Amino acid sequence: MDASTFGFFLLAGLLVISSLLVVFLRNVVHCAMALVAALLIIAIFFITLHAPMVGILQVMVYAGAIMVLFLFVIMFLNPSVLERPRAAWWSFASLLAVLLGAMLVPLFFNNEPAADPVASTELFGSPEMLAKSLFNDFVLPFEIASVLLLVAIVGAVVLAKRERSV
Amino acid sequence: MLPVNYYLILSAVVFAIGVVGVLIRRNLIVVLMSIELMLNAVNLTFIAFSRYLGSMVGQVAVFFVMAVAAAEAVIGLAIIISVYRQRRSLDPQDMQLLKW
Numbered sequence: 001m002d003a004s005t006f007g008f009f010l011l012a013g014l015l016v017i018s019s020l021l022v023v024f025l026r027n028v029v030h031c032a033m034a035l036v037a038a039l040l041i042i043a044i045f046f047i048t049l050h051a052p053m054v055g056i057l058q059v060m061v062y063a064g065a066i067m068v069l070f071l072f073v074i075m076f077l078n079p080s081v082l083e084r085p086r087a088a089w090w091s092f093a094s095l096l097a098v099l100l101g102a103m104l105v106p107l108f109f110n111n112e113p114a115a116d117p118v119a120s121t122e123l124f125g126s127p128e129m130l131a132k133s134l135f136n137d138f139v140l141p142f143e144i145a146s147v148l149l150l151v152a153i154v155g156a157v158v159l160a161k162r163e164r165s166v
Numbered sequence: 167m168l169p170v171n172y173y174l175i176l177s178a179v180v181f182a183i184g185v186v187g188v189l190i191r192r193n194l195i196v197v198l199m200s201i202e203l204m205l206n207a208v209n210l211t212f213i214a215f216s217r218y219l220g221s222m223v224g225q226v227a228v229f230f231v232m233a234v235a236a237a238e239a240v241i242g243l244a245i246i247i248s249v250y251r252q253r254r255s256l257d258p259q260d261m262q263l264l265k266w
Binding site: 073100108129160 | 168172174175178179180186187190193195200203210220223225232235236237240241243245246247
């Protein structure tokens with residue numbers, strides 16, 4: 001087992017453990033911290049998969065902005081009451097997880113090493129290539145995404161604003 | 167180079183963990199966090215295929231998924247705040263106004 005395979009399994013184990021912690025820890029703040037760990041590990045995966053731009057965006061947008069928003073809402077609402085376990089859903093959830101896992105079984109028997117299609121081009125994944133693809137082929141979705149973000153801003157302000165009695 | 171299905175298996179496992187979180191947790195904030203986890207598992211699949219097919223389209227798709235996820239988190243948290251103001255609870259079981 002060479003170094004890259006070992007690194008993959010180490011990071012994969014850490015990712016699975018931190019995702020399990022997100023789901024099974026009782027304290028909401030601890031869940032948020034575990035989610036930050038999981039998102040950072042996924043960012044490392046992105047960078048090792050020749051997507052440095054997306055990896056940096058992942059750190060900035062998810063581990064930065066979205067998690068700060070989550071922590072702010074946790075602080076704002078201060079859910080001090082520990083939740084009661086929901087017994088009836090446990091069987092259904094574990095059944096669903098086993099089903100999703102069973103769909104993976106064919107993947108385990110199909111592990112020929114893939115050809116490396118991008119070994120020749122060093123530019124792959126660079127911000128230049130991402131920008132070329134984004135602003136040539138995907139200009140319209142890009143503009144729609146900006147409109148979506150504007151709608152989200154306005155909607156969040158309207159939803160979270162305290163209603164005045166008229 | 168590792169086979170692509172290592173990444174597929176890893177992201178599917180993370181996705182399944184997120185599904186379990188949505189189903190068994192009784193705290194709306196943690197449910198939203200599990201949804202973020204599921205979206206990130208899908209992003210990992212996109213990036214892995216983009217690497218193994220040598221195409222940038224996967225990375226562009228991840229870019230858009232991130233934008234949509236940010237909007238979803240913002241709106242979801244705003245809804246949680248507004249629901250908490252009315253019900254004084256974060257338990258999804260308490261939101262059964264439409265339940266017959």
